[in-house]
Amino acid sequence: MNQVLMAAVIFFAIYQIIKNFTDFLLKRKVIKAGHFENAGILEQKVASITTENQEANKYPSLKWGLVAFFAGIGFIIINQMGPSLYNEDNYRNFMENSMLPFGIELVSISLGFIVYFLIVTFMKKK
Template identity: 30%
Template sequence: MGGPHIVGVILFLVIGFIINSLFSYLLRKRIIDSGQIDKEALEVLLKPIGSTTESLKWGLLLLFGGLGLVILEFIPYEVHNSSLPYGIEAICLALGFLTYYLWMRK
């Protein structure tokens, strides 16, 4: 994956984050402006959007996804006709989700 591809992916993610934040703000503003909410609901709406558990989930997914990519560097496979890279990456990401699930169950 070359440099221009990485820039495209990062640009896509940044634009997606901005759009998500904007729509979340507009939804919260519309709910608050309607005036039909009680004090507890208002406190929930005024909390910051991101939570620590959400950061943990994405951190674990990135960690295990990166681990999968590192593993692929050391396993020989035929580049053009192999589904091995997809399987290893899927397994590593699933392990990341499973780790997050088990962590949150405690």
């Protein structure tokens, strides 16, 4: 598990470094071309994206409440499902070596986000 987490952190860091470097190159290219008035174009793009995200994220406590609720449901399912599938001797092996608990937890958290999305979409239509 630690190896997967470490790999994810490393890939995310590489992505962020490449993204920052390419943004820098793009800004430098715009400035060298003599378009000083357009040098802030990237910041405007980022600002418009953040306003869209703020509009969609009107109910942050609802979102995280639903995600926590569905994460809890996932943990309950994992806890109840383990002993029923395996005998007590293999239960520890199931929890340590199987990817099924992680899959159940990720699916339940995803369901929380989907329910939040459906609620927000329904509220927008009103």
